[in-house]
Amino acid sequence: MTEIKQPARVRFAPSPTGHMHLGSARTALYDYLLARQTGGTFVLRIEDTDTKRYVPEAEEELIKGLKWLGIEYDEGPDKGGPFGPYRQSERKEIYSKYAEQLVESGHAFYCFCSPEHLAKVREAQQANKESLHYDGTCREIPVEESRKRIAAGERFVIRFKMPKTGSTTVHDHLRGDITVENRVLDDSVLVKSDGWALYHLAAMVDDYLMKITHVIRGSEWLPSLPLHMHLIRAFGWPEPTFIHLSVFLKPSGKGKMSKRETAEAMKDGHSIFVKDLEELGYVPEGVVNWTALMGWSYDDHTEYFSLQDLVEKFSIDHLNPSPAAINFTKLDYFNALHIRNLTDEDLANRVKPFLEAASYKPSMETLIEIAPILKERLPTLGDVVDMAGFFFKDAISYPAEDLIAKGLEKTQCHQILTETLPILVGLSGIQKDIVEEPLRELVEKSGFSAGQVFGILRVAVTGQKVSPPLFESMEVIGKDTVLNRIRQAIKLLE
RNA sequence: GCCCCCAUUGUCUAGUGGCCCAGGACGUGGCCCUCUCAAGGCCAAAACACGGGUUCGAAUCCCGUUGGGGGCACCA
Numbered sequence: 001m002t003e004i005k006q007p008a009r010v011r012f013a014p015s016p017t018g019h020m021h022l023g024s025a026r027t028a029l030y031d032y033l034l035a036r037q038t039g040g041t042f043v044l045r046i047e048d049t050d051t052k053r054y055v056p057e058a059e060e061e062l063i064k065g066l067k068w069l070g071i072e073y074d075e076g077p078d079k080g081g082p083f084g085p086y087r088q089s090e091r092k093e094i095y096s097k098y099a100e101q102l103v104e105s106g107h108a109f110y111c112f113c114s115p116e117h118l119a120k121v122r123e124a125q126q127a128n129k130e131s132l133h134y135d136g137t138c139r140e141i142p143v144e145e146s147r148k149r150i151a152a153g154e155r156f157v158i159r160f161k162m163p164k165t166g167s168t169t170v171h172d173h174l175r176g177d178i179t180v181e182n183r184v185l186d187d188s189v190l191v192k193s194d195g196w197a198l199y200h201l202a203a204m205v206d207d208y209l210m211k212i213t214h215v216i217r218g219s220e221w222l223p224s225l226p227l228h229m230h231l232i233r234a235f236g237w238p239e240p241t242f243i244h245l246s247v248f249l250k251p252s253g254k255g256k257m258s259k260r261e262t263a264e265a266m267k268d269g270h271s272i273f274v275k276d277l278e279e280l281g282y283v284p285e286g287v288v289n290w291t292a293l294m295g296w297s298y299d300d301h302t303e304y305f306s307l308q309d310l311v312e313k314f315s316i317d318h319l320n321p322s323p324a325a326i327n328f329t330k331l332d333y334f335n336a337l338h339i340r341n342l343t344d345e346d347l348a349n350r351v352k353p354f355l356e357a358a359s360y361k362p363s364m365e366t367l368i369e370i371a372p373i374l375k376e377r378l379p380t381l382g383d384v385v386d387m388a389g390f391f392f393k394d395a396i397s398y399p400a401e402d403l404i405a406k407g408l409e410k411t412q413c414h415q416i417l418t419e420t421l422p423i424l425v426g427l428s429g430i431q432k433d434i435v436e437e438p439l440r441e442l443v444e445k446s447g448f449s450a451g452q453v454f455g456i457l458r459v460a461v462t463g464q465k466v467s468p469p470l471f472e473s474m475e476v477i478g479k480d481t482v483l484n485r486i487r488q489a490i491k492l493l494e
Numbered sequence: 495g496c497c498c499c500c501a502u503u504g505u506c507u508a509g510u511g512g513c514c515c516a517g518g519a520c521g522u523g524g525c526c527c528u529c530u531c532a533a534g535g536c537c538a539a540a541a542c543a544c545g546g547g548u549u550c551g552a553a554u555c556c557c558g559u560u561g562g563g564g565g566c567a568c569c570a
Contacts, residue, residue, distance in 0.1 A: 454529030
């Protein structure tokens, strides 16, 4: 049945330059799923060689985000492992060594071109409508001469010596073979003049040293795959399986999320940042289910998945190479779905902080009691405040006109309330099965509809026009409070 | 400007030459249920970008066009 798979070693290699977004989350998810389902290993590696863009809090946010999503890694900067260190900033010497090796073998060369010269070359190329590339000034300088210049203190970078003729064929697991002409490839910088390796070199070296078998990354890396392949082949290393995931587009499908769209999304309670999603009341189960399905599918009808389901059913062979527009409405759907499947106690625990943030003091007991009637109507955990805040208020307030049901006069509404009061007072309790029958009889006698009568009572008891079911709500609030609130409503209409 | 990738309903997608006058889901519209809101049930509208091939037969293979996306840094 299940084919035997080799344990995969996969790595999630984010750079700590900002908030963790959905694209990263999905890459990490797929990494994790592949590792888990093959009995392999998931590695977290921090690519922090760009000191200019480094954001100190980013790594912590990343780790927190992964943890929240339930994506556990086996090796990483805070966990250690046999192939550390797992921060590239701690591996500088390793890259230098391999860069030297490339120069020795003739696959790379020292370049002394100044940034000004490079800029001028680029400008000229732009003016001539040529493709932008290194002009080859230092390509043929003999290594001996270069070493002398370096010894004399000249600043230099190390560039890859790309073949000028022929073509290169690379393989992407999603797209098959891709062939490019070598003449369009550039002599890319591998090591900067400050001695730090660039992504191209660092990532390939680390993937090799960390024995990575599958490289899952964004499609923005596809254009540099030929370079990476040349690097790997120059070293004579085994080629990992490359999987380039498509990018996420903004909801309209036209272009990727911009600053503007991000702000726009935030306005209606959505975000592409993992930490925001948590704060907005999304549950990780929902976010995981939703992101998993953007770019991957199981069959033509199954789409509810827990993390464990995904571990079992995910396959890198069913990935979709085309870009996907983010659909927040569907996130809401998945989120509601997973909230409904939470146990009462779990929901109570998760909803509590949101109530507390709105300065309510909810008890676990009440929370668990209302969980069943809450579950079905919470798109997000945060919605608990509007839906159920009244359970935890000592006093409620609302405009008097809310007590006037559609199609009824003020006096009629007042009458309903005054007639309800003695009925409730006379009952032995406030439980649903005690209250419902007499109140339905009242509706019958009044000649009004159940919607009108219960609507008035709903506002009187909860202060809201929209609430969980009336009888269940009264039961939780308790008889005395219910009676008091009805008396308050009666006064309000006088 | 040059290079690469992608292309099924509004959106996410199933589909790997006949099972497809294209299936599922979100969303949308309608109906049912109903104390509000949800949830649930039923029904409906909605797609193979275009043009050429190949083939007995194409959403599926090939070429071109168009559209969209990405890349062309001493960023990742």
